[in-house]
Amino acid sequence: xxxxxxxxxxxxxxxxxxxxxxxxxxxxxxxxxxxxxxxxxxxxxxxxxxxxxxxxxxxxxxxxxxxxxxxxxxxxxxxxxxxxxxxxxxxxxxxxxxxxxxxxxxxxxxxxxxxxxxxxxxxxxxxxxxxxxxxxxxxxxxxxxxxxxxxxxxxxxxxxxxxxxxxxxxxxxxxxxxxxxxxxxxxxxxxxxxxxxxxxxxxxxxxxxxxxxxxxxxxxxxxxxxxxxxxxxxxxx
Amino acid sequence: xxxxxxxxxxxxxxxxxxxxxxxxxxxxxxxxxxxxxxxxxxxxxxxxxxxxxxxxxxxxxxxxxxxxxxxxxxxxxxxxxxxxxxxxxxxxxxxxxxxxxxxxxxxxxxxxxxxxxxxxxxxxxxxxxxxxxxxxxxxxxxxxxxxxxxxxxxxxxxxxxxxxxxxxxxxxxxxxxxxxxxxxxxxxxxxxxxxxxxxxxxxxxxxxxxxxxxxxxxxxxxxxxxxxxxxxxxxxxxxxxxxxxxxxxxxxxxxxxxxxxxxxxxxxxxxxxxxxxxxxxxxxxxxxxxxxxxxx
Ligand SMILES: Nc1ncnc2c1ncn2[C@@H]1O[C@H](COP(=O)(O)OP(=O)(O)OP(=O)(O)O)[C@@H](O)[C@H]1O
Ligand SMILES: [Mg+2]
Numbered sequence: 159x160x161x162x163x164x165x166x167x168x169x170x171x172x173x174x175x176x177x178x179x180x181x182x183x184x185x186x187x188x189x190x191x192x193x194x195x196x197x198x199x200x201x202x203x204x205x206x207x208x209x210x211x212x213x214x215x216x217x218x219x220x221x222x223x224x225x226x227x228x229x230x231x232x233x234x235x236x237x238x239x240x241x242x243x244x245x246x247x248x249x250x251x252x253x254x255x256x257x258x259x260x261x262x263x264x265x266x267x268x269x270x271x272x273x274x275x276x277x278x279x280x281x282x283x284x285x286x287x288x289x290x291x292x293x294x295x296x297x298x299x300x301x302x303x304x305x306x307x308x309x310x311x312x313x314x315x316x317x318x319x320x321x322x323x324x325x326x327x328x329x330x331x332x333x334x335x336x337x338x339x340x341x342x343x344x345x346x347x348x349x350x351x352x353x354x355x356x357x358x359x360x361x362x363x364x365x366x367x368x369x370x371x372x373x374x375x376x377x378x379x380x381x382x383x384x385x386x387x388x389x390x391x392x393x394x395x
Numbered sequence: 396x397x398x399x400x401x402x403x404x405x406x407x408x409x410x411x412x413x414x415x416x417x418x419x420x421x422x423x424x425x426x427x428x429x430x431x432x433x434x435x436x437x438x439x440x441x442x443x444x445x446x447x448x449x450x451x452x453x454x455x456x457x458x459x460x461x462x463x464x465x466x467x468x469x470x471x472x473x474x475x476x477x478x479x480x481x482x483x484x485x486x487x488x489x490x491x492x493x494x495x496x497x498x499x500x501x502x503x504x505x506x507x508x509x510x511x512x513x514x515x516x517x518x519x520x521x522x523x524x525x526x527x528x529x530x531x532x533x534x535x536x537x538x539x540x541x542x543x544x545x546x547x548x549x550x551x552x553x554x555x556x557x558x559x560x561x562x563x564x565x566x567x568x569x570x571x572x573x574x575x576x577x578x579x580x581x582x583x584x585x586x587x588x589x590x591x592x593x594x595x596x597x598x599x600x601x602x603x604x605x606x607x608x609x610x611x612x613x614x615x616x617x618x619x620x621x622x623x624x625x626x627x628x629x630x631x632x633x634x635x636x637x638x639x640x641x642x643x644x645x646x647x648x649x650x651x652x653x654x655x656x657x658x659x660x661x662x663x664x665x666x667x668x669x670x671x672x673x674x675x676x677x678x679x680x681x682x683x684x685x686x687x688x689x690x691x
Binding site: 208209210228229230231233234238239241245247248249250254257258259261262310 | 564567568570571574575577578579582583584585586
């Protein structure tokens with residue numbers, strides 16, 4: 159039994175079919191990547207997992223159980239979604255952003271403990287805890303979004319294009335952070351990325367999404383050397 | 396002079412209750428909620444009914460005042476929550492464009508007004524005199540007790556609201572939902588409940604302002620149209636901005652009193668609308684409108 163099992167998932171926005179029968183599995187403790195072009199349906203898939211978008215048909219099992227019906231209860235089941243475009247709260251202080259991430263945690267001591275752990279891991283945030291989050295640089299905002307996503311101590315983390323719009327050095331840091339969250343934090347990660355090369359190099363297993371359907375899957379290294387992938391996603395001749 | 400400023404402040408304090416009740420909903424659903432006027436009319440009458448049916452003869456003076464205000468606040472909270480259920484929840488489910496909310500809110504406001512007119516039409520009602528009409532003398536100037544209480548009570552109500560918004564988890568949830576419903580739900584925040592709580596807070600403020608307006612102007616079904624004052628204050632202060640709404644309302648109160656002295660009460664409303672127009676054209680974000688710069 160996999161940690162997360164998605165079977166024959168169909169999602170439509172009115173007449174637009176965004177997902178047409180997606181199947182995938184995520185094993186506990188693994189990093190799984192989903193790569194695909196713009197409009198392939200990657201964000202739709204993550205939004206469906208976190209309950210923001212309702213599926214037309216298909217099943218999602220998390221730890222062998224169906225997910226709660228209301229979107230706001232999904233995080234209580236242990237699934238945190240760090241959304242596309244970071245979506246930090248720009249008018250909040252950094253501290254308030256972290257507290258929002260721990261909204262479901264009622265033990266104040268525990269919240270403070272986790273917050274301090276985040277400050278220890280991200281000294282840049284600690285230096286500016288009373289600064290408005292909207293004034294942070296793009297890279298700092300991404301770090302904050304990830305830190306906020308970890309505040310509920312989820313079992314599974316959904317990450318939607320964390321490297322979007324970041325400078326190469328920062329992208330590198332983000333990918334190292336993702337590995338660290340799995341290796342040290344013991345979390346399972348489902349990562350959506352346009353940066354196919356880095357995502358495939360990092361992950362244990364990967365799926366290629368095209369026009370709402372999985373067209374290829376395999377171990378990261380395996381896909382990296384697949385000629386079709388190299389041509390379509392890695393810019394090789 | 397100082398006396399006039401004080402009178403303006405006390406007027407502005409009532410406007411600020413109206414404006415903040417109005418701004419709370421704007422802040423979270425991004426539309427101008429004119430049904431707030433209906434809530435104010437309705438609660439002004441609810442407070443009055445509680446006075447004649449329940450409290451009259453049992454209590455009096457400032458205790459009566461508190462009882463009436465509390466009843467109105469509770470009635471306002473319930474009414475506003477009901478309005479959200481009837482008028483806006485379906486729209487939210489369907490992610491309807493903002494203009495529908497706006498139209499729905501005006502419709503509901505007029506509906507409430509009409510219902511009140513059916514029952515209260517030709518009769519003239521007014522609140523009892525809660526406070527002694529004696530003036531307080533300070534430094535050779537006299538201030539009316541009612542103005543004093545208005546100012547203090549409004550300040551207390553706003554202080555409680557600000558505390559809830561900025562120091563409690565509910566407040567954090569409200570501010571989160573006002574940024575983005577979907578991101579809020581990713582944090583585990585139930586937007587439906589937060590919207591409900593916001594309407595309850597807004598309605599409670601509407602109830603308190605309804606009683607103050609009723610005390611100042613006697614009771615008539617269109618009393619709630621003074622919601623326009625809250626709207627003007629919100630525009631001056633920056634739509635949806637709570638602190639801005641308070642500042643805008645206090646300024647409005649002072650400016651109105653000053654204008655009555657300068658151009659008379661006939662010209663005053665026209666002048667106020669010109670000021671508001673200038674704000675809309677020159678500084679649409681209002682006085683406090685500091686919009687946080689969002690980076691890529
Ligand atoms: N809210 C929506 N309403 C209607 N259509 C939508 C909506 N969101 C996405 N779509 C459509 O669904 C399809 C999949 O979009 P989605 O955002 O999931 O793609 P994506 O793979 O995340 O793309 P990107 O890499 O650009 O983020 C697209 O054709 C898109 O136009
Ligand atoms: Mg996307």
